[in-house]
Amino acid sequence: MSSLRAKIQDVFNEPACEQNRGKDAKARKEGCSKPLTPGAAAGGCAFDGAKIVLQPITDVAHLIHAPLACEGNSWDNRGAASSGPTLWRTSFTTDLTELDVVMGRGERKLFKAIREIQEAYGPPAIFVYATCVTALIGDDIEAVCKRAAEKFGLPVVPVNAPGFVGSKNLGNKLAGEALLEHVIGTAEPDDAGLYDINILGEFNLSGEFWLVKPLLDRLGIRVRACIPGDARYLDIASAHRARAAMMVCSTALINLARKMEQRWDIPFFEGSFYGITDTSEALRQISQLLVKKGADPQILGRTEALIADEEAIAWKKLAAYRPRLEGKRVLLNTGGVKSWSVVHALMEIGIEIVGTSVKKSTVEDKERIKQILKDDNHMFERMTPRELYAMLSEHKADIMLSGGRTQFIALKAKTPWLDINQERQHPYAGYDGMVELVRQIELAIHNPIWCQLREPAPWDCQPAVREQLPRTKSEAVTLHAVQELAGTTADDFGEC
Structure with a gap:
């Protein structure tokens, strides 16, 4: 728990956050959460935020160490899309019960669950998430994950972001810390090049990053890792060999971008792929960063040519x-x-x-x-x-x-x-x-x-009913019932 406290404090002191730099030491300790309004929704918890960032890593198993409801409430809470593996769509949980808590069987049950996943699915890695219950009873998921990794010969990554520690945004950043500590830099690619980039904070919602990636492909730019949208474990593990990075959502993973720049000299900028002008500007900045890191300056000309062609097509459609x-x-x-x-x-x-x-x-x-x-x-x-x-x-x-x-x-x-x-x-x-x-x-x-929908309701706009007198006794009864239901009589109806 002391290590978790240190990570949270580190996130609160994030120097790359412009808003954080304007606070005094006392305000930074309180983080970015706002006081709750009585009767208002509190929003997601830290566990929910961590799961949002990591679940789109599509080929790993995501194991929730918690009672069943924690996984049930957070499963598939974003419309991220995958171009290949579907293991991330399978829900794994240790399903702790009251008896497990009382008897102290949480860690043994977690180890057993890791073994069952490894034997049944053979994933490249397993992510294990702490939750409020397992953190409060003191289960040491980091020790269990370390032992399981040694026993089964695959990475088992602890994600220590129990819900009670803070907001969803804090959970986003704690997920980034887990990637930095246990994943990024653990694999060396054999094809690193001068045109490799990382895209951070892009979730590939509804597959929208697939509309951007072909543009980068045409420029000869390779996305080493898109974190987390449509990501693979080995891509993220080798993300430290990228030459530049683009930050799409700084509120979620600014700590990840800054620390990757410090450790591996990967410069980054914040941009957007929404809109014609912003998409063009993002492509320009990516190319400029790559040139600064040693890429051929000719890529700048190719980028401008691509932008001119794509903007012309888009504006013609928008006209x-x-x-x-x-x-x-x-x-x-x-x-x-x-x-x-x-x-x-x-x-x-x-x-x-x-x-x-x-x-x-x-x-x-x-x-x-x-x-x-x-x-x-x-x-x-x-x-x-x-x-x-x-x-x-x-x-x-x-x-x-x-x-x-x-x-x-x-x-x-x-x-x-x-x-x-x-x-x-x-x-x-x-x-x-x-x-x-x-x-x-x-x-x-x-x-x-x-x-x-904006027109008057039928009962507020009726033709004169005197012209449609009932022909039978049953019709007269029906008309009287309708008038009573509407709170009107035949004399109330007029022309609309």
Whole structure:
């Protein structure tokens, strides 16, 4: 537990975090968590955050040392996609019971579970996750993992991020620490080159990184490791031989990027693959970093040629949507990198941003938004469901882009809504992803259901019933029942 405490303190003191540098020593010890509001959802725990970062490593077995509910609540909580192995989709848990806790059988049960996974599946590695229960009863998962690795001859990685230590974001960073301590640098590639890069904080949601990777392939740039999206264990183990790195989500893995730069001299920058301009700029910065690390400067010319071709194709496709979307107002209720990159992407085609959430955004994210929107009047730290509903019901936005938790606010306000968070079904990264995002927004806004939904209800808009008098006694009874149900009489109906 003392080693876990040291790791947490190290994360709280993260020097690469701009927001952290502005705090005094006392504030840094408290971390980045915010006080909970009574009645509000607390969000994910540290275990949930660690699982989010590591589960997309597709060829390893993820073993949860906990009662069954911990794994049941966290399994497949993101729409990450794999191009090959499916072992990560199999749920493994030690399924501790009260009797195991009382009798102190947790460590023995964990060792047995590791052996069973090794014999049945033969994975390249097994990740073992501590949880609240097993941390509180004192199970030493690091000792068990070390013994199992020696016994079975495969890496067994302890992920010491029990839920009670902090927020989901803290769990993200603790997962990065586990990779640094036990995985990265443990394998030497035999094909390292001058054009190898790492992509950090990219989860390949709905397979959207597959829209970006072909662009890098055309430039001769190889992704040594995409952490964690569609990753393989050996790719991550040899990620220390990359020449440069791009950080996609700094709030999750900034500590991993900084320490890889310190240990292995891998420079990194933070960028985005959302939107045409940001995608082009990300490709430029990747090429520039590689040239600084010894790559042929000709790659800069090839990059500009690729950007010119792809931008021309994308703008031609987007031209068809501009007349129907220009001037439309969007409310963006998300956070992190999407709080500024999606704002920039939408403004490129003439969409107006009436508000964007910055709840999960870093100081750098907020500064980017100010530069894009020219002010901070459209930024909000937190907007209650009542405020969101009021804004949408008063038609201050034509569509809301958010996660699934707030979709019903938009639907209740009879306003189009599009999922842009991890549960989404469509990829939005890269040039083709931007076209897809605009297409989905256009489909949502101009869906004919909204016109029908906003019309008066049938019982508020009826033709004069006197012209349709009942012809039989049963029809008269039915009409009377309908009128009673609606709280009206025949005299109340008129023309609409």
